[in-house]
Amino acid sequence: MTSARSTRPGVVDRLLRYPVKSMLGEEIPAADVTERGLAHDRRLALVDKETGxxxxxxxxxxxxxxxxxxxxxxxxxxxxTTWAGEELCSTDPGVDDALSEIVGRPVVITDTPPHEATLDRADPEDVLRRDGVGQPVGAHTGRIAVASPQGTFFDFAPVHLMTTSTIARIAELAPHGDAQAERYRPNLVIRTPHxxxxxEDDWLDRTLRIGPDLVLRVIARTPRCAIPTLAHGSLPTDTTALRVLAEHHRVTPMASVGALPCAGVYAQVLRPGRIVLGDAVHWS
Incomplete structure (x- = not known):
């Protein structure tokens, strides 16, 4: 594990948000961050009309x-914007029907999480065996309710961070893969010189100060699921995005949880603030 206890600051290298859960997102130059995360991040989601x-x-x-x-x-x-270049607006009268046709399930787009919301996920170990099986998991229960603001679409916490050193290490371990931050869907990519x-493994339970006002607390290392292996727009399917972590970087996400393939960290917001590209990041 690499020590991150140098006093030399990191720098905000990229800012990304995902206005609709699990869709591709957008890169932005600045963002207001509250206890609910970056403004407009996971603002909406699709909900299956049949299963809820x-x-x-x-x-x-x-x-x-x-x-x-x-x-x-x-x-x-x-x-x-769909893969075919068609543009839809979340408030259009026919948007639910259009999205249902694209995803192949009857869905509604909403800004209100269902009561006791659940989502389906594939077990990462099954994904590595090329036999992914969906299992229902609580999206806002137990530990998750402690970290993630109620009434949001976050799976665990409102802010997800990765460092350039982690992305570079994944690329080094999988030279024939396609290591891109977009596969791992962070909100902040932090450049950590030298x-x-x-x-960021060493940031667990530590405080990050970003720019003049924002203060975060790192609450967990990020266990990875099937998503990094999938095609993301023009990025092709790449199973090494998960396999390299399973083989080279199994760590405990938090106390009482066993070792899992991890990359990046989750954080909660202790003090809101505005961040812009190039802001210094100090940890303590």
């Missing part, structure tokens, strides 16, 4: 088509 479950690409056999669409946030609505390896 939140649609998530964590269960790729059913929901992989979500990653063929790109969502961008506007002031009052979200614009969705910090080799999975440096």
């Amino acid at each position: 479950r939140v649609a998530s690409a964590k269960h790729p056999r059913v929901w992989h088509r979500l990653l063929t669409m790109t969502a961008t946030a506007g002031t009052s609505a979200v614009r969705i 910090a080799p390896g999975f440096t």
Whole structure:
């Protein structure tokens, strides 16, 4: 494990948000961050009309088509661009029917999580065996309710961070793969100069200060699921995105949880603030 206890700050290298859960997102130059995460992040989601479950690409056999669409946030609505270049608006009268046809399930797009919402996901070990099986898991119960604000579509916590050193290490371990931050869907990519390896492993339970105001607390290392292996827009399917972590970086996400393939960390917001590209990141 690489030590990250240097006083030398990191820098906000990229900011990304995903206005519709499990769709491709957008890169932005700045963001206001509250206890509910980046403004407009996971603002909407699709809900299966038949099961009442939140649609998530964590269960790729059913929901992989979500990653063929790109969502961008506007002031009052979200614009969705399909793989064919068709543009939909989240407030259009026929948007539910259009999205249902694309994903192959009857869905409704909503900003309100169902009561006791659940989602389906594939077991990462089954994915590695090329035999992914969807299992229902609580999206806002138990530990998750402690970390993630009620009434949101986050699976665990409102902010997800990765470092450039982690992305570079994945690329080094899988030279024939396609290591891109987009596969892992972070909100913040932090450039950590002269910090080799999975440096954010050492941030668990530590405080991050970003820019003049924002304060985060790292609450867990991020266990990875099937999503990084899937095609993301123009990025092709790449099973090494998960396999390299399973083989080279199994760590405990948090206390009382066994070792899992991990990359990046989850954080909750202790003090809201605005961040912009290039902001210094200090940890303590």
